[in-house]
Amino acid sequence: MQSFQPPERTLMGPGPSDVHPRVLAAMARPTIGHLDPAFQTFMEELKAGLRAAFKTENALTIPVSAPGSAGMETCFANLVEPGDTVVICQNGVFGGRMRENVTRAGGNAVMVEAEWGRSIDLDATEAALKDHPEAKILAFVHAETSTGVRADAAALCALARQHDCLSIMDTVTGLGGIPVDVDGWGADAVYSGTQKCLSAPPGLSPVTFSDRAVAVIKARAHPVQSWFLDLTLVMDYWDGAGGRSYHHTAPVNALYGLHEALLMLHEEGLDAAWARHAHMHTALKAGLEAMGLSLLVDAAHRLPQLNAVSVPDSVDEAAIRKFVLERYDLEIGAGLGTLAGKVWRLGLMGQSARPDRVIKCLAALEDALAHQQAPISRGKAIPAAQAALPDDS
């Protein structure tokens, strides 16, 4: 056993994304106590930074002390009671995970399904809500990391309100990369992750709850089945009014990292960050198409930060990932579930959404495909991407 020296990777899979040295340096600052007065000021800043990123005034806006999957569970475990009906839109892995969460909380999941890589049909969703007037919640994935599909979050949140439902939105991969407007959309419970477009290390899950959702939690008939994730207890620690009461020990250094990542987002500006992700996507797409590759998701529903690229026939997709990792220290993602073996997932998230990363990724893919004698056009991808980069990027 000796100290672990990780290789220097470029992270262009589905997350984690590249972490900026400022964020890494913040994580290495001295640990202080989770009840230290200095930490309490810090917590208020952190909540303000999260509210700005989510575009919300929600009082209950905090980082859950565990990765995004625990943020998902926080939303479902706190809002679903035994017997509740939840309409879930599924067009990838994470809608299926929502179903698991609902079932394990004793709820009834009503699924609205679409093919993986396609968007959720609003009419089908509305029909499900009409068929289930008892539904309490509509849940959907804003940015489906397994496929690269973007949902029409504004329309889905509006549908939920029209049918007197709360909305639960997964924007693990969305936050910081594409517009997220929690208050504008009227989303009720939203969770995200730190290791995608915020470019902090994995381990925390920012969540935000509308006052309407908080009222539902406070009026529960049954205790939340998880003590660790029970927001009626957690909020007493994060809500400074009347002094913070100990619940669990907050992950102090991980929170330092998230704070620095939010500060960097603030310095860049939300609009500029969204534009950067869009521009890098345009450049990557230009390069991929010039090479002869195609994207799985149609342009209208495509996430800029998660690009599912169809694997050409006869190409050994795992060998391509191994090649770019070994020769270029470049991580790209495999397909999940029904898309395993059929796509690569190229992430352009946070610090990985930079011109040098786009060019590196195209160069590495071209090299790897050429080694397999794949039918691609050589020498065209990088000029095409460079031509698509905005002048000020």
Next chain:
Amino acid sequence: MQSFQPPERTLMGPGPSDVHPRVLAAMARPTIGHLDPAFQTFMEELKAGLRAAFKTENALTIPVSAPGSAGMETCFANLVEPGDTVVICQNGVFGGRMRENVTRAGGNAVMVEAEWGRSIDLDATEAALKDHPEAKILAFVHAETSTGVRADAAALCALARQHDCLSIMDTVTGLGGIPVDVDGWGADAVYSGTQKCLSAPPGLSPVTFSDRAVAVIKARAHPVQSWFLDLTLVMDYWDGAGGRSYHHTAPVNALYGLHEALLMLHEEGLDAAWARHAHMHTALKAGLEAMGLSLLVDAAHRLPQLNAVSVPDSVDEAAIRKFVLERYDLEIGAGLGTLAGKVWRLGLMGQSARPDRVIKCLAALEDALAHQQAPISRGKAIPAAQAALPDDS
């Protein structure tokens, strides 16, 4: 909003403890993917380091991706099914939290209670097990952080086996500070934390499960109510056989820190680390008693790493904590629950169990108490502690 620069504290409360610069530096190394081949080798080393610390050969020995409270919930949520009876020993805060966990998992909690600050009576525990032959689990806190009481873990684990129960042991504050012998004791499910005697930042919870416990989990009639903490899924990620399957994104950088902390423990040696904690306790106690202060817990059941000190009559205990924080940058802990206002909790955990910390703590306390004209002997504590330090420390 600007970068957060934490004050430089000395952490001698109930945790977090001081984090060594080597561990902080490890946390700041570049993030790599949680499925990276290099990370898989690292994970095997991390599990080996945890097994050495726990003194176990248990295959299922991993860090849960969240703080100690989630480690507790991992044990209860995976082992308790609706209707199960669990005998819980409670003599502080954390036994009460165990009860919450059992109840929320649908189990029946049978409490064996002792006054806070006293040890659990073995005869009373045995009587409860005899009264409840249907009991499936005996749960207890090995190192009660709220009071500083050490349980007779070997005897309690043996009682569990005699009554055909699994044992669940909380050693959040124990691991690395006092002997923990999971295999020797035959403990079945054990959880700890990183921010106590391991001296890594808070955020992870090492757990270990005997093969007997794993068999019970695999034979469950009901799914684990938490998807995030469901070990039947989590173990597919941590068990390298057949490739790691994605469950949730592991907190990569926090794991770097834990790995480095385990390496430091390995370098020092378990026996030496336990001896260091014992010696620092002896020195601190000598100083406290020379000053005229007394410890809450009797010597036979006292944890060296968590010292509950009785607050003298007429002393404003909160003002003392404020004074040492502001003048000395020293964090000490308040009492919890029934001991609020009645004790301070002085931690000697991990990197905080060092001669300079013992002396600093005594100097700061003496200064603070003198400022309140408390009836203490001045000038005696530090020489007494120094006389009690071993020559080689």
